[in-house]
Amino acid sequence: MLACVKRASGELVVEQRPQPEAATGEVVIDIAYGGICGSDLHYFHDGAAGEFTITEPLVLGHEVVGRIAALGDGVTGLALGQSVAVHPAEVCGECAACQEGQPHLCRASRYLGSAAHTPHIQGGFTEQLVVAAERAFPLPAGMTLRRAALAEPFSVAYHAVRRAGDLAGKTLLVTGAGPIGSLAVAAAKQAGAGTIITSDLTDHALGLAEQMGADVLVRADQTEPHEHPGQIDVAIEASGTAAGLNSCIRAVRPGGRIVQVGILPPGTTAILGNALVNKEIQLHGSWRFHTEFADAIALLASDIDPEPLISHEFDLVDAELAFRTASDRSSASKVLLRMNPEPADSSDV
Incomplete structure (x- = not known):
């Protein structure tokens, strides 16, 4: 499968990576869209986002949505082909922040596409991604994957x-x-x-x-x-x-x-x-989010239309052009990478 990788040397490449397999309690997701975030742009231009510096190859991306491609043993409540948004954070559940109901402040949090830890946490700008099943949030009926791509931001x-x-x-x-x-x-x-x-x-x-x-x-x-x-x-x-x-x-x-x-x-x-x-x-x-993810998806499906913010779409193989386009704030807003879009979601912008 293809993945968008930022190397420590500074090069951004789209390269082949092994296809993932779902372990017990996990799902494999065919990623449809990934939104390029400001932190992705910092990694692209500077090799660092805030205090986090790339020291080894890193698959970028944490704003991703797609469809369930495989279910690991023990997974219930999800079905093959189901459209989902991916919660980008894996938290420890045991530290003081997690126990106090603030898991977004977990210092052990592993966030997709982040150089906060070594080894780095590989991201979602890839054709397939494996995550724990509880991080795959089903989309409401009628909500397109394209709109759901803005659930994380x-x-x-x-x-x-x-x-x-x-x-x-x-x-x-x-x-x-x-x-x-x-x-x-x-x-x-x-x-x-x-x-x-x-x-x-x-x-x-x-x-x-x-x-x-x-x-x-x-x-x-x-x-x-x-x-x-x-x-x-x-x-x-x-x-x-x-x-x-x-x-x-x-x-x-x-x-x-x-x-x-x-x-x-x-x-x-x-x-x-x-x-x-x-x-x-x-x-x-204000640092990221955690429990608001489900509420945010529901609001985007009903009360708030974010699609005017989607300014461009590019296929994954054109990732470098997508990143350069997203860097021009005079014409770009939210730029999406397309991996496996549904036909109804694949209109060019």
């Missing part, structure tokens, strides 16, 4: 919105209108937010955020969000930049809340610390 955004607290009637700022920021706009709108202000450096990204429910659009290179009329109660920082975080610190009202979901560059980030203090701002991190 929407879960990240949904977790960030939940970290923001009660948004009913509140004014929200979202800095960064990439896929996570735009999906956070959609999740916040569904959660009852009042006015949603979104800032970004490109008109293309802002236009997508508007389709997801943003009320006010701000070009970050032309004006600061805090210069816009209205008091901002909560901010979600999704750009992963110091400038974005500092815009949030300036913009939120005294006693307001900021949720940092964008992955900041490695090392130290300079922030407006005194404003953080004298405005008594609540600054919260």
